[in-house]
Amino acid sequence: MVFAIALFLTIFILPQVDHLKGAKPLGQEMGRVIQPHQKIAVYEVGNRPSLVLHSPKPVQFLESKAELTKFLMRREGYLFTTVSEYEKIKKSLPRGTKILDKKGDLLVIYRP
Numbered sequence: 001m002v003f004a005i006a007l008f009l010t011i012f013i014l015p016q017v018d019h020l021k022g023a024k025p026l027g028q029e030m031g032r033v034i035q036p037h038q039k040i041a042v043y044e045v046g047n048r049p050s051l052v053l054h055s056p057k058p059v060q061f062l063e064s065k066a067e068l069t070k071f072l073m074r075r076e077g078y079l080f081t082t083v084s085e086y087e088k089i090k091k092s093l094p095r096g097t098k099i100l101d102k103k104g105d106l107l108v109i110y111r112p
Contacts, residue, residue, distance in 0.1 A: 024050065025101075025103045026080065026101055026103050026106055026107075026108050027055050027056060029100065029101050029108070030055070030056055030078050030100070030108060031056035033078075033100070034056060034057065034077065034078060038057075038076065038077035038078065039057065039060055039071075039076045039077035039078075040055050040056070040057050040058070040059050040060065040077055040078050040079075040080070041059065041060040041061070041062050041068075041071050041076070041077065041078070041079045041080070042059055042060070042061055042062065042079065042080040042081070043062045043067075043068045043079055043080070043081045043085065044081055044082065044085040045080055045081060045082055045085075045106070046082070048106075059080075062079070065089065065092070068089070069092075069093070069094060072093060072094045072097055072109070072110075072111045073094050073111070075110075075111050075112070077110065078100060078108050078109070078110045079108065079109050079110065080106060080107075080108055081106070081107060081109065082105050082106060082107075083102065083105050083106070083107055084105070086099075086107055086109065093109070094111055096111050096112065097109055097110070097111050098110060098111070098112060
């Protein structure tokens with residue numbers, strides 16, 4: 001019985017909610033645009049191991065707004081955050097910060 005439920009969830013339910021998760025498609029998008037010298041960072045994304053799993057490079061975890069600002073000011077690469085966190089910080093981001101893409105409740109920002 002447990003096997004039948006697991007199979008049903010895997011085949012029918014998970015594909016229905018997969019589009020709500022953003023880590024995999026955003027990681028694939030970054031894999032297409034990221035340059036060898038650029039880094040990937042995350043800020044206030046909660047417990048999301050899929051960001052590390054689907055990232056084309058090792059992920060740097062930023063612990064403060066100061067680290068986030070420094071990362072973007074130096075144009076070090078791309079940064080994952082949540083839509084709700086972005087709404088809180090967008091007015092304090094460095095001028096020229098852009099959104100690369102948004103999927104589900106995640107987005108990627110950078111400064112060209």
